[in-house]
Amino acid sequence: PEREYRSYQWLVRFLRKYYYPLLAVSFLAGLLWCVGYRPLGKAILTKIWYTLGAFLLIILLYQVVDNRIKVWWRRQDPSDEAARGLEASLKTLLLYTTLLATAGVVLNLLGLLGPLSRLMSFPMFRLGANPVTPWIVVKALLILLTFIFATKLFQAYMDYRVYPKLGIDPGLAYALNTTFRYTALAVGVIVALKVVGFDLRVFLVFAGAAGIGIGLGLQNMAANIISGFSIIFGGKIRKGDWIEVGQTLGTVTDIYLRATKVRTRDNIEYLIPNSDLISKAIVNYSLSSPLIRIELPVGVSYDADPEKVKEILLQAARSEPLVSKQRDPSVRFIGYGESSIDFDLLIWIDVRRIPRRKVRSALYFTIFKAFREAGIEIPYPQRDIHIRSRAESTTIG
Numbered sequence: 001p002e003r004e005y006r007s008y009q010w011l012v013r014f015l016r017k018y019y020y021p022l023l024a025v026s027f028l029a030g031l032l033w034c035v036g037y038r039p040l041g042k043a044i045l046t047k048i049w050y051t052l053g054a055f056l057l058i059i060l061l062y063q064v065v066d067n068r069i070k071v072w073w074r075r076q077d078p079s080d081e082a083a084r085g086l087e088a089s090l091k092t093l094l095l096y097t098t099l100l101a102t103a104g105v106v107l108n109l110l111g112l113l114g115p116l117s118r119l120m121s122f123p124m125f126r127l128g129a130n131p132v133t134p135w136i137v138v139k140a141l142l143i144l145l146t147f148i149f150a151t152k153l154f155q156a157y158m159d160y161r162v163y164p165k166l167g168i169d170p171g172l173a174y175a176l177n178t179t180f181r182y183t184a185l186a187v188g189v190i191v192a193l194k195v196v197g198f199d200l201r202v203f204l205v206f207a208g209a210a211g212i213g214i215g216l217g218l219q220n221m222a223a224n225i226i227s228g229f230s231i232i233f234g235g236k237i238r239k240g241d242w243i244e245v246g247q248t249l250g251t252v253t254d255i256y257l258r259a260t261k262v263r264t265r266d267n268i269e270y271l272i273p274n275s276d277l278i279s280k281a282i283v284n285y286s287l288s289s290p291l292i293r294i295e296l297p298v299g300v301s302y303d304a305d306p307e308k309v310k311e312i313l314l315q316a317a318r319s320e321p322l323v324s325k326q327r328d329p330s331v332r333f334i335g336y337g338e339s340s341i342d343f344d345l346l347i348w349i350d351v352r353r354i355p356r357r358k359v360r361s362a363l364y365f366t367i368f369k370a371f372r373e374a375g376i377e378i379p380y381p382q383r384d385i386h387i388r389s390r391a392e393s394t395t396i397g
Contacts, residue, residue, distance in 0.1 A: 047109060047110055047111065050109050051106055051109040051110055054105045054106065054109055055102065055105075055106060058098060058101055058102050058105065061098075062094065062098045065094055066091070066094060069087060069090050069091060069094070072087075073087045082156070082159040082160040082164075083160055085155075085156040085159060085160070086153075086156040086157060086159070086160045088156075089149075089152045089153040089155075089156040089157075090153065090156075092149055092152070093149045093150065093152075093153050096145065096146075096149050100142065117135050120133060120134040120135040120138070121133045121134075121135050122134070124137075130196075130197030131197075132196055132197060136195060136196055136197070137196065139195055140192035140193070140195045140196045141192070143188065143191055143192045143195060144188050144189065144192045146188075147184055147185065147187065147188030147191070148185070148188065150184075151180065151181055151184040151185065151188075154180070154184075155177045155180065155181060158173070158176075158177065159173065159177070163176075170238065170239060170240050172238075174232075174238065174239040174255065175232045175233055175238075178232055178255070179232075223274075223275040224257070224258040224259065224273050224274045224275050225257045225258060225274075227273075227274035227275045227277065227278040228255065228256065228257040228258060228259075228260075228274040229257070230274075230278060231255055231260065231274055231277060231278070232255055236284065236287070237252060237255070237260070237277060237282070237284060238252065238255075238286070239252050239253070239254065239255060240252060240286070241284055241285075241286040241287075242284070242285040242286050242290065242351065242352040243262065243282050243283060243284050243285070243286075244282065244283040244285070245262070245272055245276070245277065245280065245282050245283075246280075248262060248264065248270055248272070249264060249265075249351070250262040250263050250264035250265065250268075250270070251263055251352075253269070255274075256274075257274075258273065258274060259271040259272060259273050259274060260272050260274055260277055265355050285351050285352055286352070290350045290351055290352045290353075291324055291326060291327065291348050291349070291350060291351075292348070292349060292351045293327075293346055293347065293348050294346075294347060294348075294349060294356055294359070294360070295344045295345070295346055296344065296345040296347070296360060296363055296364070296367075297334075297342065297343070297344055298313065298342070298343045298344070298345060298367060299337060299339075299340030299341065299342045299343070299378065299379065300340060300341055300343070300371070300376050300377065300378060300379070301340065301341075301376065301377040301378070301379045302340070302341060302379075303377065304341070304376045304377070306333060306341065306343075308374065308376070309331075309341075309343060309376065310331045310333075310343070312367070312370045312371065312374060312376070313329075313331050313343065313345045313367065314329055314330075314331060315370070316345075316363055316366040316367050316370055317329035317345060317347050317363065319366070320347075320359070320362055320363055320366060322349065322354050322358065322359040322362055323347045323348065323349060323359065323363075324347075324348040324349055324350055326348065327348040329345065329346060329347045329348070330345075330346045331343055331344070331345055331346070332344040332346065338381065339379045339380070339381050340378075340379045345363070345367075347359070347363070
């Protein structure tokens, strides 16, 4: 039957192409058995069909587990980032495990695993008294990849199931995941180096060299890394917070050891060095109230009634849905300009949800329409030019 799985389709194409050659080889193996070459015929038959059977079993298990993941994912909310991360981690680990098991089982059943390991066992270089071969490097890389994929799956499961159930704050959850990720990665690197035959005591020498390097030229990197740990565990800046650094306002999407990623409303991502976040003044709108007050300057003609202008501005602010209703708007009479009397409309907005430029634009549209209906003129600068002429007298003589 037809199935949508690519591995299944590949298997069907393989059987359609090599089905009769496999039957022919099996028939020849049977003939060898009959004419007295029983060990050779038995070896060919068992290697072919045992390998094919093991391959089919692995593919079947892969399809069963993959189908379970798809059924679970259909019951989830597509907008749930935690569920999406868990689904991606499960599929990645499943694919990695399947490829590793397929390669190991097939090579072992075909009798190629031993020769392959011996072929790749030539020394490339030595670490102390231990030779490093390609086969050892491959095993170390596989161990490191296993740690990486297992760590991602653990973090995704914690984000999806454990942290929400325990009521852990997203910022703290991100700090815990970061700590676990770096710890697991460090353990994986140590295990991989141990498999390679690396003497871990060399780390002591490396630590001394790193200390000299930091003292000579890596001060900025060290400051950023230390600041990164301070940010992760300090709790003042967390993933998902709305912060403003200089002229940059956005949400914190990731906190790395050296820099913090901030995404603005224009979908521009900035990498801000962690030392700047520690040493400079920042505004975190997620720590307390996200309400901020903004000003809209408005100028009208000297013929307008200031009280009427105030009433129109307040009505425009109260009717605008983007303006927060938690605090009342207000109007200030700023002063007398060269060609207008000037006011400031003071309103409150939730800066995490409402862009300042958006609410300003909406209010200016509303105010312009209200002024036109009320007959209030919005002046523009005027200049009077006086031309003075003087008759020049001419003396003839």
